[in-house]
Amino acid sequence: MSGLLALLDDVAGIAKVAAASIDDVAVGAAKASAKAAGAVIDDAAVTPKYVHGFEAKRELPIIWKIAKGSIKNKLIILLPAALLLANFAPWLISPLLMLGGAYLCFEGAEKIYHVLFPHGPQHEIDSEEQGDPAHLEEKKAAGAIKTDFILSAEIMTIILSGIPDTNFWMEAATLAVAGVGITVAVYGSVALIVKMDDVGLAMYANGDLSLTRFIGRGLVRGMPYFMKFLTIVGTAAMLWVGGSIVIHGMEELGFGWLGHLIHDWAAIAGHMVPEAWVGFVEWTAKAAMDGVFGVALGLCLIPVATGVIGPLLGLFSKDDAQ
Template sequence: MSGLLALLDDVAGIAKVAAASVDDVAAQAAKAGAKAAGAVIDDAAVTPKYVQGFAPARELPIIWKIARGSIRNKLLILLPAALLLSNFAPWAIAPLLMLGGAYLCFEGAEKIYHALVPHDDSHVFEEDVPGDPAHLEEKKAAGAIKTDFILSAEIMTIILSAIPPSGFWMEAATLAFAGVGITVAVYGSVALIVKMDDVGLFMAQNGRFGLTRGFGRALVRAMPKVMKLLTIIGTAAMLWVGGAIIVHGLEELGFGWLGHHIHDWAEAVAHLVPAAWEGFVEWSAKAAMDGVFGLALGLALIPVATKVLVPLWGALRGKKDAAQ
């Protein structure tokens, strides 16, 4: 009997350790996921455009297709790559983060530049080609998954950099937990956003009460403005996160001048307001300065991308197609 009790006690101890490990994974994933908030917001802001122009009945299937591709990207490609980096080339994490941050700055700056100075951006963004709806749907989903791959790589690298030193399996579990959780949050939110106008239309046409029908009509009218606001928030988040990643990366590489000045300037601004608001104002000022730096860097990268990288990529693709 005492042996059985001892065994049960050991099992209870193992269960407690396992539960604690699960709690640790969830806590680390939540903290690390918060670090990737800007890229996550951008992911959620970018995706709705891929279902525009399709029949309402096809919107959710397309989102589900993109979400499946996103999970495959994160778990089958990016997670193993991140673990290899963490264990065999940790020195490469900061430069890769900075490369992703530069891409976010370029994307955000390109959107602002295009809004202020309308121009042909087919060299950056794929144009819609009319054709068979099924083929167009596949093409749109494939394009969204490619864009998601870039953003997911940035998200997973940010998460990896935010995980405190731990064992291989803890890192793997945290990355997987955070990656899947972020994907569910992003594409669940996207599904709600793209169907909200349908919900409003249904309420406007079928509501039993005048208030319900009025709310439905207001919802339909509000959705274009909501989508525009989401695009603005996503662009600001790209510039803020991209700029912050570059500034932090420079500090890690030994070039801390800019980061120190941004910190000092943010503190100086915070001292101008009552003590209760200092923390919020300091964070806001730092985020704004990171965003301004991200915008400046992104604008500088536009000619590099459009005049050098895109033609070079086109030439390489042309040679590949000719060889085939």
């Protein structure tokens, strides 16, 4: 009997350790995922365009196809790469983070540039879009998965940098939980966004109450404005997160003057308000200055990307096509 009680006590102890480990993984995944906010919001803002123009019944299957590709990107390719990086070349994490942050700055600044200096209207229609819908669907999904790979690489690297030093399996579990959780959150949100106008249309057409029809009409009319708002928030988040990543990386590489200057200016702004608002004002001021730096860096990268990197990638694409 005493042996059975000892065994039960050991089992209870193992269960407590396992529960604590699961809790640590969940907490670590949540904290690390929060740092990837800019890339996550951008992912949610970018994806809906890939289902534009398809029949309503094909929207959710396409999103599901992209979501499965995103999970494969994160778990099969990027998670092992991140673990190898963390255990064998941790010195590369900061430069890669800075590269990802610079990419976020470039994307955000490019969106602002296109708003300020829009291109002329596109009158030509891609001939492939008039062909087989199934082929077009596969092409759009493949393009979305490729875009997701870039964003997922940024997200997983940012998550990796936010995980405290633990053992190999804890890092792997935290990365996996965070990666899957972010994918579910992003593509679940995308599915809701894409179908919201259909829900509103159904409420307006079939609602028995005037309130139901009013809400439905509001959803249909409001979704285009919501998408614009989401794009603005996503752009701001990209510039803020990208700028802060690059500035933090500069500090780690020994170039901390800009980070210290921003910190000092944020502290000055905090001293100008009542004590209850100090923390909020300092955080807002720092985020705004990180974002301004992100805009400046992104604008500097636009000619580099369009004049050097883009043509080089185009040459490789032509070689592959031949």
